[in-house]
């Protein structure tokens with residue numbers, strides 16, 4: 584794993600840098616494997632990046648979009664990560680409909696939906712579901728946000744899904760609300776895990792994540808150590824004063 588931390592002067596600069604990095608990974612992936620696989624994060628931070636990507640002229644027929652986590656609501660619900668990305672980006676570009684791979688949220692049991700998405704990934708990537716580490720698919724880029732409690736994707740502090748090692752998709756929970764999420768193992772197979780973190784309210788979680796001895800079960804983003812690149816993009820409000828333990 585090669586890791587880097589960049590502090591950008593503001594959110595616009597963070598979005599510009601994120602777009603540059605995503606497009607660089609896209610070009611490499613298409614040159615090497617003929618396609619680019621990208622998992623989106625939800626929340627508010629990535630929205631301006633999605634709006635900016637919607638203005639780019641990219642080889643959309645070679646791009647496949649997944650979600651790293653999803654609230655357990657229909658796509659037309661205001662909280663839906665799929666809905667946000669479609670409105671901000673995917674509805675504006677000529678990406679083939681079958682290249683958009685949303686997490687299913689129709690079944691009454693989120694665990695069934697998690698299994699369905701894992702089966703979908705298995706068919707797409709050709710791996711064996713729940714297989715050994717080397718059969719877990721490697722996405723080109725997994726976009727990640729950071730909650731002010733140190734969660735990422737829907738891997739929340741002190742929740743069961745942090746212990747799930749034999750599945751690619753798990754059921755996380757924010758309090759009583761179920762969420763579907765990439766498991767730590769699936770995220771860590773990524774060729775590039777790219778965190779986008781903005782705002783002063785993220786400072787305490789960031790300092791714990793970059794400290795020597797915080798408990799990763801309290802700050803799950805500490806579990807993210809991808810086989811490829813780990814890139815943290817922070818705006819100045821989030822990154823000010825950050826001390827990175829060696």
Ligand code: 6PG
Pocket residue numbers: 624625626627628629652653654664727728729730731734735736737
């Ligand atoms: C979600 C996200 C979640 C998000 C963080 C940060 O579904 O909400 O995937 O992990 O990235 O909560 O959210 P903000 O970008 O809104 O601060």
